[in-house]
Amino acid sequence: MPSNLNHLLQQNARLAGVLLFILALGLISGCASGPRLASPAEMGVTEQVKLDHVPFHGQRDYQCGPASLAMALNASGVDVDVDTLIPQVYLPGREGSLQPEMLATLRRYERIGFVIDGRFETLFQELDAGHPVVVMQNLSLPAWPMWHYAVAIGYDLEDEVMIVHSGMEPARLESFKRFDSTWARSGYWAFVALPPGELPVSIGPSRAMDAIAAFEHAQGTEASLPAWQATVSRWPQHAMAWFALGNAQHANGDATAAAESFEKATDEDPTLTVAWLNLGLTLEGLGEIQRARQALQQAASASGQWQETARQALIRLDG
Amino acid sequence: MKKLTRVLSPLLILFLTVASLPVAAAPQPASSLISTQDALQADQRRSDRERINELLARQDVQEQLQAQGVDPADVEARVAALSDEEVRQMAEHLDELPAGASVVGALVFIFVVLLVTDILGLTNVFPFTR
Numbered sequence: 109m110p111s112n113l114n115h116l117l118q119q120n121a122r123l124a125g126v127l128l129f130i131l132a133l134g135l136i137s138g139c140a141s142g143p144r145l146a147s148p149a150e151m152g153v154t155e156q157v158k159l160d161h162v163p164f165h166g167q168r169d170y171q172c173g174p175a176s177l178a179m180a181l182n183a184s185g186v187d188v189d190v191d192t193l194i195p196q197v198y199l200p201g202r203e204g205s206l207q208p209e210m211l212a213t214l215r216r217y218e219r220i221g222f223v224i225d226g227r228f229e230t231l232f233q234e235l236d237a238g239h240p241v242v243v244m245q246n247l248s249l250p251a252w253p254m255w256h257y258a259v260a261i262g263y264d265l266e267d268e269v270m271i272v273h274s275g276m277e278p279a280r281l282e283s284f285k286r287f288d289s290t291w292a293r294s295g296y297w298a299f300v301a302l303p304p305g306e307l308p309v310s311i312g313p314s315r316a317m318d319a320i321a322a323f324e325h326a327q328g329t330e331a332s333l334p335a336w337q338a339t340v341s342r343w344p345q346h347a348m349a350w351f352a353l354g355n356a357q358h359a360n361g362d363a364t365a366a367a368e369s370f371e372k373a374t375d376e377d378p379t380l381t382v383a384w385l386n387l388g389l390t391l392e393g394l395g396e397i398q399r400a401r402q403a404l405q406q407a408a409s410a411s412g413q414w415q416e417t418a419r420q421a422l423i424r425l426d427g
Numbered sequence: 428m429k430k431l432t433r434v435l436s437p438l439l440i441l442f443l444t445v446a447s448l449p450v451a452a453a454p455q456p457a458s459s460l461i462s463t464q465d466a467l468q469a470d471q472r473r474s475d476r477e478r479i480n481e482l483l484a485r486q487d488v489q490e491q492l493q494a495q496g497v498d499p500a501d502v503e504a505r506v507a508a509l510s511d512e513e514v515r516q517m518a519e520h521l522d523e524l525p526a527g528a529s530v531v532g533a534l535v536f537i538f539v540v541l542l543v544t545d546i547l548g549l550t551n552v553f554p555f556t557r
Contacts, residue, residue: 170528196505201495204526208513215508244527247551249544252537254552257527277554286548294525321464322510352463386460414461 143228143288148265151229153236158262158271159183162240164278165190172275173197173205176242176257177213179273180301183240186217204255207244207297211319215326219301220335222308222319226296228284230310232263237309239300243272246293255294305334313343317352329359340369347377351386358390366390374406381410385418392425401425464511481511484518491521 148155162183167175167190174193181188197205197213211221224230224241234241241260248254261279262271268284291298300308304323307316316339324332336353343349354369370387373380388404391397404425407418489506493499509517516524544550 173527195498195501199495202526204528206524206526208516212508255525255527289549290551321467325510326508355463382461382466389460
């Protein structure tokens with residue numbers, strides 16, 4: 109091949125490479141304009157929030173997980189430092205901390221980690237209510253991820269900036285655009301840490317109940333009781349919440365209150381077979397055989413997975 | 428050998444029968460209510476086999492954490508704080524789960540790309556870009 113043709117080809121290849129690079133950049137920036145937000149009035153939040161009660165802990169090396177946890181826990185009244193948290197949440201083999209363990213570690217300090225809906229509106233609502241939000245970000249691009257935990261402590265809707273305790277920088281100002289891009293790459297993952305009895309303002313009943321059930325599994329029913337009480341006062345029409353409260357009351361030895369809660373559950377949703385079943389079993393334990401029989405008959409009349417248990421309980425009652 | 432069997436078999440039969448008696452005869456205590464976790468997961472029926480799998484998964488996660496360098500003294504308490512769902516996630520996808528660490532292994536080319544995307548405000552790798 110003549111050398112000048114070779115040269116030409118090389119030049120073309122270089123040109124093509126440069127064009128491709130520019131095109132790629134155009135594509136990336138093209139799909140990432142800043143988030144579109146409703147007005148503050150529509151979202152029901154104030155224009156500017158900065159939570160001053162959230163202390164800052166700077167991260168060392170790969171310790172953004174333990175540092176973020178320490179900030180969230182301190183803000184909710186738990187006295188714990190980063191060094192205590194490192195062996196509890198940091199995973200040396202991965203040089204980082206995993207999401208399930210972040211939530212699990214909160215439970216060890218009697219706090220419930222509620223994963224919230226990943227939207228700017230919910231973020232603002234929680235911050236406006238005084239709850240710092242731990243967010244996961246991918247600071248880099250998906251191909252070379254750089255996972256990071258930070259604690260959102262405020263925002264300014266006019267300047268379009270988030271205020272975050274992040275890495276080595278307290279109260280860092282981060283534009284909505286950059287925050288949105290990096291947060292989006294974690295699938296908008298975020299949680300708030302609250303003591304049992306308090307609920308995030310933005311959460312729905314099923315997510316809240318999942319979080320409390322996971323907490324109960326780790327810490328027991330005595331610790332979870334206030335959380336269920338808060339759930340039924342927030343959503344008094346939610347039958348499952350009454351059911352869960354009844355279970356916690358029963359486990360704490362208050363069968364009378366439990367029976368009332370199970371009855372509430374069946375009032376709110378007469379098709380909730382499992383509530384009829386537990387109501388019947390609780391009344392049986394209280395010696396109210398006639399009412400127990402009625403409840404168990406309700407449970408046994410509906411086909412499904414609890415029918416057999418209800419039938420057996422009826423046989424036992426009459427036997 | 429046969430003699431031994433002759434002696435052992437009736438004993439075993441007796442033992443097994445006695446052991447199974449309380450379950451068959453005594454009524455179940457009325458206090459065993461259906462738990463909230465079971466009721467919440469009612470869509471996916473939890474058979475005994477699943478419960479066993481969950482126990483095994485917990486064991487599995489314990490071993491994985493230890494292999495990843497967690498102090499054996501800390502492993503048990505860490506796994507105990509996980510919910511069943513989280514244990515399942517960890518057991519199946521421990522290597523794929525993102526680990527928050529905020530460090531990137533960077534080559535020069537990647538460095539340049541990330542610098543540009545940082546300046547464009549799409550990423551946040553370098554502290555000096557705002």
